[in-house]
Amino acid sequence: MNQTLRACALALAVAGPAWLLAGCGGNSNPPAPLADISVKALSSPADFVTAGNVLLGVDLPAGISPAQVKVSVNGSDVAASFGAGAKAGSLVGVVSGLPAGKSTITVTAANDALTQNHTGSLAVTNVSKTSNVLVAALQPLICRTAALGLLPSTDVDCNAPTVYSFLYKSTDASKTALLPYDPSHPAADVAKTTNDQGVSVPFIVRDERGVIDRSVYDIAVLFDPAKPWTPAAPQSGWNHKVLWRFGGGCTPGHVQSANTAQAIDNAYNALGKGFAVATSGLSVLGNHCNTVLSAEGVLTVKAHLATTYGNIRYTLSDGSSGGSIQQHGIANNYPGLLNGIIMSGTSFPDPWILASEFADCHLLRNYFSAISPGLWGSAAQQAAAMGKPDLSTCMSVDTNFFGLGYAFEKVGYDPTMGCTFPDNAAPPTFSGTMPAPGVYDPVTNPGGVRCTIQDALVSILGKRAGDGFANRPYDNVGVQYGLAALKSGAISLAQFIDLNQKIGGIDIDNNFIPQRSVADTAALAPLYKSGQIIDARQLGSTPIIAYQSYNNQIFHDTFYNWAIRARLMAANGNATNQAIWTFLGSPGTFADDAFTVMDQWLAKIEADAGTGTPAAKVAANKPVAAADACLIGGSKVTDAATCAAQYPNYSDPRIVAGSDITDMVIKCQLKPINVGDYGSAVTADQLAQLQAVFPAGVCDYSKQGVGQQANVPWLTWL
Structure with a gap:
């Protein structure tokens, strides 16, 4: 038999006569595939x-x-x-x-x-693994699977066997929380629920808990334990949609963590509506403070969810504070992982807008209280230099954070803090110890593990050549602290000069130094490129609803959502994908409305078969209810001017120093001093003092920052 006939015979044996007729039959010139x-x-x-x-x-x-x-x-x-x-x-x-x-x-x-x-x-x-996919894992990691509801870990990556538990909703309306359910002894009071596809099923939820990417994940979904489930044939209680839950904080920890409570609290009645609710210890920024690692956690757990449960229509998410940082960062830098994001109460654009403010706050409080208290006896003048209505913001982050016994600024910059924070616990509750080489101490253990915000990002920012510590982006060279307060007349020129002469900086161990802090310039380009400071270029293709508690104290300032608005406008020419809802006190129905409106928005985009760009589809399918609004006297108001008058925005020390509201410049480019900035009564001696303070010039905020560049989506940092 010749080679051609042998091949046809083999095809016939394997595939049957259809393939023989199509490829080997009487047609000597079969059509090309x-x-x-x-x-x-x-x-x-x-x-x-x-x-x-x-x-x-x-x-x-x-x-x-x-x-x-x-x-x-x-x-x-x-x-x-x-x-x-x-x-x-x-x-x-x-x-x-x-x-x-x-x-x-x-x-x-x-x-x-x-x-x-x-x-x-x-x-x-x-x-072929679920860590080191987008970013190198932070070492060491302290395993604690047993404390998180699993068996003891089986390897250095803290893996442990997956466990499944069931919960149910009782027909007794007084029992609002989900209750444990034993499939071998079914409860008699199981309620029914009708999901948002009109399918009625028993309100029984399965919670899958295991380890992916070295952190404990949870996936909760309506699940009848008496029925099968395969990815190709899921149970009908699931609507093929996912709610992803993000937790707060921003702490460079080394402790294995979880976020189980947010998976099973049935927020928005998402479980009853048919959503799968998923989360991970990597979705609590207070466990690692690295948004690339947050994205990796979503990527790996969602991949497992899809390959285990079935196709996902779309994923919406919620989170406050550090949870908002993760959502902005993931949607911008890893588009497609999250389809719609909800800022649930408080919001920040990214970690470094905060990190710079915290360090500035630390320096300002030290200057006001320890260096020139006699010149700055007015709290109102201090607040004007900070860009705040009062001193509470700096007090909250630089002294006793929320009454919990430690300064949050130190968690970011003190290398001995933050190493063993589990589950965003504050103050720390972990009772173990850091494995060898232990926690850094400049005298007794200089080779130990350093726990700062830049160390959490060391695989992205790189290391300093001299000491091997992580490159630090913080910089205040050329920053004219209090400039807007001077121009407004809130402070005097003498105060302005003294402040900028004496504010100083912080060294790599967070000690006060008389000179200004200078960034490790190697850190700046990757900081922007990785999206640790987001430019909102890709973010414009993601629907955003931010319902925010009006607050200009305790550092969750309301203006941060407007900073995102400004970044969207600067990057894309519009911010039609973002809705901001502001309230004071009770949010009323804003929380549930945000979930409902976001789901409607995503469903309309999903159904849009047109050829428009993702950003165009977001704009074209935006529900009328996804407009800016505020609550005044319990009533919803959509007039922008009325809301702005009721809820005015403040700023931060860098905006007071001349930055715009996008607040994206970490290290500024410099320009010569402009005497016109300081009023008409500047003496020659005062000008000489200012030139001595700023020998290389002052910040030129009309230009991009040093190293500032566009975010590049789907970068890996291994």
Whole structure:
């Protein structure tokens, strides 16, 4: 038998007569295969498959039935794991056991007339683990799986067997929380719930808890333990939507963590509506203070969720404080992981707008209280230099943070603080000790682990050549503290000069020094490039609802959402994707409304089959209810001027010093002193003093900061 006939005989034996007729029969010139089968990775971007598993979606051309389809990975047939998708002519299935690196997934089929072959393919890149995917893991990590509801860890990455527990909603209305449920002894008072797709099921929730990416994750979803569930055939209680929960803080910890409570608290009745609710210890910024690591946690856990439970329609998220930092950062720097984000109460753009303010606050309080108290006896004048209505913001972060016994500024900059904060606990509750080499001490343990905000980002910012410490971006060279207060007449020129002469800086161990702080310039470009300071370029394609408690004290300042607004405007020319709702006291219905409106917004975008850009679809499908608003006297007001008058914004020390509200400059470019900035009565002696304070010039906020550049999405830092 010649080689051609041997190949045809083999095809006939393997694939049956359809393939023989299509490729080996009496037609000596069979038609070329059509590359018209669409193959998509549904669980993660194709270049970021993790743990060897990927959920695939296959769209078939007309006339092709699933029985005619072959799916192969590097030559091995895996078609048996696929089933019918949600829409006609589609398949969905999980490909498992992918080797590390690149693989090609190929789909082939013949149409019913047996006259034409069809094909499609997808190249995927697999990382055969769930850590060190986007960013190098911070070392060391203190395992504590047993304290987090799992068995003792089995390896250095703190892995432990996954556990499943069940909860249920009682028909007794007085029992508002979900109760433990034992499938072997079913409760008699299980309530029913109707999800947002109109499907009525028992209100029983399964909570899956395990370790992914060295942190404990939770996935909670309506789940009947008496029925099967496969990714190709999920139970009907799930609406194929995900609510991701983010926690607060910003602490460079080294302790394994979880965020279980937010998975099962049934916020917004999301579980009852059919959402899967997911979270991870990496979704609490108070555990690591690294938004790239936050993104990696979402990527790896969502991939597991999709390959275990089925295709995800879209993911919306919520979070306050550090939870808002993660949402802004992930949506901007890793677009697609989160489809719509809710700032639930308080909001910040990114960690470094805060880190700079905290250090400035630390310096200002030291100057006012210890260096020149006689010149600054007026609290109102101090507040004017800080950009605040009073001194409470700086007091809250620089003394006794929320009455918890430590200064939050030190958590960011003191290398001996923050190492063992678990679960955003404050003050720390972890009773263990840091493993060798222990926590840094400049005298007794100079080679120990340093716990500062820059050390949490060391794989991104790099290390200093001289001492091997993480590069630090903080800089106040050329900053004219109190400039706007001087121009407004709130402080005198003598106060302004004295302040800028004596404010000084902080060294790498957070000690006061008389000279200004100078950034390690190698840190600046990656700080911007990685999106630790976001420029909002990609953020404009994500719906945002920020319902904010009006606050210009205790550092959760209201102006931060407007800083995001300004960044969106600067990057994209509009901010139609963002709604800001402001309230004082009770939020009324804002919390539940934010969830409902965001879900409606995303559903409309999902249904939009047009060819517009993602940003255009966000704008075109924005619900009327997603407009700026505020609560005044319990009534919802949408007039911008009325809301602005009721809820005025303040700022921070850098804005007072001349920065605009985008507040993105960490280290400024310099320009010569302009005597006109200081009023008409500047004496020659005063001008000489100012020139001595700023020998290289003052900040030029009309220019970008040193190293400032566009964020680059989906960067890895390994």
